């Protein structure tokens with residue numbers, strides 16, 4: 088009945104508004120694009136089928152009246168209907184249609200579509216989880232029954248990581264399906280991969296049809312990224328794993344008995360997707376009943392949250408109890424590059440592991456220098472000592488000396504100077520022409536040397552298995568260059584790779600590529616800590632696609648599914664924990680120390696890193712199972728956060744459909760995050776005005792417990808805690824306290840702030856939070 092009534096109202100409005108816009112459309116430029124149309128909930132139908140019909144009817148009306156000149160007139164142009172985490176739909180609209188839509192009653196806002204892109208044998212045991220003997224794996228029954236939705240490039244279901252032998256039934260709450268398509272039928276789903284879907288309409292509207300000869304119109308994974316992430320989060324133990332004879336052992340994901348639900352929304356070789364396909368995937372995953380969403384996706388323009396449909400969708404997903412783990416981005420080590428920064432998602436930075444795939448360079452004088460490569464020593468000129476040349480000395484012309492030095496293309500090199508030699512190239516991110524240097528310029532092998540820009544940060548470069556190849560840090564590159572300069576006939580060889588555990592460097596280190604905080608000004612500046620947490624993301628071995636059983640990959644994309652899997656294990660042990668409680672448990676039990684017992688360092692520099700790089704530290708899932716206390720957050724907390732950000736009623740309305748009133752004087756500092764960012768401007772520093780925070784801790788143990796606070800003061804500041812002791816009991820599970828950070832009279836501070844911590848302990852549990860005191864002036 089309601090539907091009928093709405094239908095009539097709306098038709099009248101359509102006719103009224105249409106007459107206003109008929110003039111505009113002839114003058115409007117042709118060229119439609121996809122918009123996400125946000126509908127007010129009070130105007131809407133409760134039933135998704137009725138919603139779909141209504142949206143189609145709105146579109147039909149708009150098209151009949153406004154789109155005579157549209158080339159694809161007559162096609163069904165509603166791409167996706169959103170229901171669970173976002174109220175509305177996406178559709179292709181001309182500018183005139185968009186303007187028309189925006190004025191329809193019940194339409195809150197239109198958002199243009201954007202492009203987003205894809206931003207383990209060793210990691211579970213490095214993190215304290217092994218197939219035998221970990222209490223968390225035992226108590227969670229390996230994550231049995233918890234559902235992880237992986238929004239990514241799809242899946243290669245035949246990998247042993249996705250075997251369902253011995254797994255329990257599909258949870259009763261599951262509402263998803265196994266969508267079939269090219270090279271994917273319902274038999275590809277099983278008790279492990281319980282569902283699979285794909286979202287392509289927004290993508291094809293943006294980039295044109297996919298090429299059906301080299302992409303699968305189905306959940307099957309062309310790219311490999313989704314398969315890798317899914318197996319890292321929830322792959323079964325499979326042995327022997329390993330690749331190239333390296334990193335051998337048993338490969339196992341974090342939550343080996345968790346269920347995987349696949350949502351393919353990133354496409355083509357580059358793994359790119361559109362906003363509306365991603366919102367549709369999040370919406371469907373929540374509707375299907377996932378517990379965790381793994382989102383290794385970045386490439387966002389820095390929109391305020393109320394203008395970002397993904398921020399709105401994740402707000403609602405988390406409010407419906409879904410633990411949402413997202414990658415921090417791969418734009419490090421520059422400051423201010425972190426992505427996925429909403430306070431309701433868990434943002435994951437990438438760290439190195441204690442394993443190195445080491446293929447050293449041996450110089451003619453016998454010096455051995457560390458390098459990283461899968462080189463197996465078998466190929467042409469395998470282990471021979473070869474003449475060595477720096478590519479920058481082999482340019483065809485001095486005007487292209489720089490292009491030659493980075494081995495940008497074979498054409499820049501003088502073949503007579505490189506043929507049959509090992510060539511030292513300076514590393515530039517995302518260059519891929521090294522094959523060309525071997526194939527066309529005739530180089531016998533390549534040493535890829537970091538410059539100061541990437542420092543000592545290394546990742547495995549795949550593809551050069553039998554050709555001499557290794558990647559070296561900046562210090563080694565300088566040593567090799569000095570040797571070349573000082574030697575009449577420089578020569579070297581690359582030794583075959585060996586797996587070293589531990590590697591030559593401390594571990595973990597923050598990966599050089601891992602995006603760093605603080606939040607950029609577009610998000611309101613450094614008001615809260617991001618990333619939240621770190622997990623392994625360098626040279627991660629997990630399931631591959633196509634012909635590859637296993638693949639090494641590096642990225643915050645690889646770190647994110649570690650946290651997704653840990654979230655699943657915690658959810659299995661503590662089904663009632665909120666997403667915030669899970670994040671809090673992971674953060675407050677994380678370690679900020681490396682395997683040499685010093686504060687975690689940055690891979691590129693070897694210098695002490697800060698919480699802007701590693702968040703609360705490296706997650707230790709075994710400890711997260713019993714955190715003692717959590718900083719919990721629920722719907723009201725996230726809503727208050729929007730108020731604290733100073734959003735207008737209209738801006739908050741896109742998150743909150745019901746009536747609401749912001750409480751007075753709500754502050755970001757009082758949001759119940761497990762981290763503290765104290766912002767000081769120079770005036771406050773000079774007058775020593777303190778910054779205060781209130782927090783509430785919730786006990787997650789039984790019985791009575793008393794916790795004392797201790798602090799590690801950031802350099803130049805003093806932290807005080809009031810009260811310094813908190814007692815929890817079954818009748819008093821929550822306690823409030825106040826943290827005050829006071830400047831000691833310093834008038835300057837390090838550019839990215841000083842850091843310390845607040846620790847609560849009852850003698851058994853250590854509930855630790857990072858504290859950053861930072862200068863508001865630099866943002």
Ligand SMILES: *[C@@H]1O[C@H](CO)[C@@H](O)[C@H](O)[C@H]1NC(C)=O
Pocket residue numbers: 127128129130193740
């Ligand atoms: C529905 O919500 C919109 C936007 O929030 C508001 O302008 C409108 O008055 C509301 N309509 C009803 C019938 O409550």
Ligand SMILES: *[C@@H]1O[C@H](CO)[C@@H](O)[C@H](O)[C@H]1NC(C)=O
Pocket residue numbers: 219220221222225226
């Ligand atoms: C795992 O749990 C079982 C029973 O639940 C217990 O007997 C066993 O000792 C546990 N193993 C570990 C390693 O905690």
Ligand SMILES: *[C@@H]1O[C@H](CO)[C@@H](O)[C@H](O)[C@H]1NC(C)=O
Pocket residue numbers: 298299300301
């Ligand atoms: C599709 O891919 C195939 C194989 O890579 C290629 O030969 C063909 O030209 C492509 N078609 C289009 C329309 O791009």
Ligand SMILES: *[C@@H]1O[C@H](CO)[C@@H](O)[C@H](O)[C@H]1NC(C)=O
Pocket residue numbers: 487490495
């Ligand atoms: C050398 O590299 C620079 C930077 O990528 C590029 O702009 C320039 O065009 C290159 N030179 C030639 C001759 O291609």
Ligand SMILES: *[C@@H]1O[C@H](CO)[C@@H](O)[C@H](O)[C@H]1NC(C)=O
Pocket residue numbers: 793794795812848849850
């Ligand atoms: C907490 O502090 C009180 C008073 O200083 C002390 O008696 C008690 O042992 C402390 N408890 C813990 C777990 O440190």
